[in-house]
Every structure is written in C-alpha cells, then in structure tokens.
Amino acid sequence: MKPSERHPAGQCQVANDVISLVGDKWSVLVISTLGQGRMRFSELKRAVEGISQKMLTTTLRGLERDGYLIRTAFATVPPRVDYELTALGTELLKPVSALGQWAITNHARVIEARRAYDGRTSSNQPQ
Amino acid sequence: MKPSERHPAGQCQVANDVISLVGDKWSVLVISTLGQGRMRFSELKRAVEGISQKMLTTTLRGLERDGYLIRTAFATVPPRVDYELTALGTELLKPVSALGQWAITNHARVIEARRAYDGRTSSNQPQ
DNA sequence: CAGTATCCCGCATGATACTG
DNA sequence: CAGTATCATGCGGGATACTG
Secondary structure (H helix, E strand, O other): OOHHHHOHHHHHHHHHHHHHHHHOHHHHHHHHHHOOOOEEHHHHHHHOOOOOHHHHHHHHHHHHHOOOEEEEEEOOOOOEEEEEEOHHHHHHHHHHHHHHHHHHHHHHHHHHHHHHHHHHHHOOOOO | OOHHHHOHHHHHHHHHHHHHHHHOHHHHHHHHHHOOOOEEHHHHHHHOOOOOHHHHHHHHHHHHHOOOEEEEEEOOOOOEEEEEEOHHHHHHHHHHHHHHHHHHHHHHHHHHHHHHHHHHHHOOOOO
C-alpha cells in the first residue's frame, strides 16, 4: 500500500513540515516570545534563555523564510533589527499554545508514568 | 527579569518536555497510527513508512515510559506484542491532531513564503 | 516475531573569534 | 548591535547482524 493511498495527497509529509518546526525547541521559544510583541535581536537573545547567538540567528532566518515572522532592519549605527510575528506566525501560536497548555496540564501524569516505569524497570537493571 | 517571574513555576521547561516529543517525527507518526487502534509490532513497522526496527523499538519504549501507550507481550511462540494508546495518549492526540490540521490547512502559505523568500535571497546569492 | 547489539556517519549545535 | 565564519563534537539514527 502506497502512502498516497493511505493519506490524501501526501498530507502526512506536509504536516510533518510544520510539526518538525514545533519539535525545534528554539523555534517554539522564539515564536512564543515574539507572541508578546515586536522585539529586537538583543532583546530576544536575553528573553530566550540559553540560546546562542548563532542559533538565534539560524532560528530567526528559518522562521522568516517560512513566513512566520518579519525582519525589519534599520540602517542606523549601531544597527537595529526588529522581529515581529506575521499573521501566519500568530495563527500558528494558537495550536502550539494549545499543545503547550496540554503539556502543562498533564505534565504530572507523564512524570508519574516515568516514575512508575523506571521503578518497574530498574529492578531488572540494577545500578 | 528571571524566567520564574515571566512564567509561572518553570512551566516553560515542563511544556518543552512534551513539545519536544511532538518534535520527534517518529513519535508523532507512531501515536497517530495507534490512534486507529491496537496494533502489534510488525503491523506498526509496516504502517509507519520508513521507520527502522531500531527506531520503532526506541520510540515505543519512550512512549511507553511516558505513559502514552501500553505494551502487552504474549508468551507465545513466535512472540506477539501489542501496543495500544492509553487514555493519556489518546488525549495527547487531540492537540497534536489540531496542530497537524493547522499544518495541512496552512501549508500552502508556508510554501509560498519560502518561494518568495528564496526569490528575494537568491538574487544576492547567485548559483 | 520482536527485539538487542554494534558499528558508523552526518549533521545539528555550542564555543569562540572576527566584522560592517 | 547584529550578525558571519570557523572549528570541534556529541549523538540521533541508519544499516547490519545476531538471538530467545
């Protein structure tokens, strides 16, 4: 059975395109942060805890390319660059936030499941 | 401003725990596939196009540990192992599906944004 | 059938240094 | 300030072979 027969018009791969973005920790954090409003590079760098300059740049380029945010550079000195979510980016934030909310709500259940699993397992795998 | 002041009780990291799962291509595909009902290992292997035996095993272990699915082994020969979503797994499927639906709905916009971006960019980067 | 056990490679990412 | 360039590396994940 070919994939095209199981899923209409390769939507599976299509969805993965966006979903794998959500899998990218930095992308999610950047988009979420920008959900609070327009920000400049250095502000983002400070707001997104732990991100390196390189990864911030890379992430921003990717999100810009996919149309989730717009980049505005001012030809001043020192330079200033603002980043802001597009309508698309803002819309993406909805299902992503829903997922985040689910995560927050159900986190305890996952933690408990892990604890239980590890308890069951560690008896076979001493040390 | 400390992170704890911006986000209540480190929920940011908490959410990432689940979200990064969604970032894992195989996890999403396995959970989605199991959304159709209980399946055995070999069925999953065939259903999830392109997954290696190793990754299927690894993915299933992770999902089991987090409480998204249950594993049932039959002491027959040849052995038979069934996998099935738990209530938690089924619930997770909702926000994940919503995201997938969003992806399918808006994929064209992303593609177009990329086309436009690449058009703008390639003029500076010949070849 | 349902896994484990190895080997191995490529890329994502971090650290660091330099620049318009 | 907002990047780019370069180097180093850890490990995700594929291929393959073996096993209860």
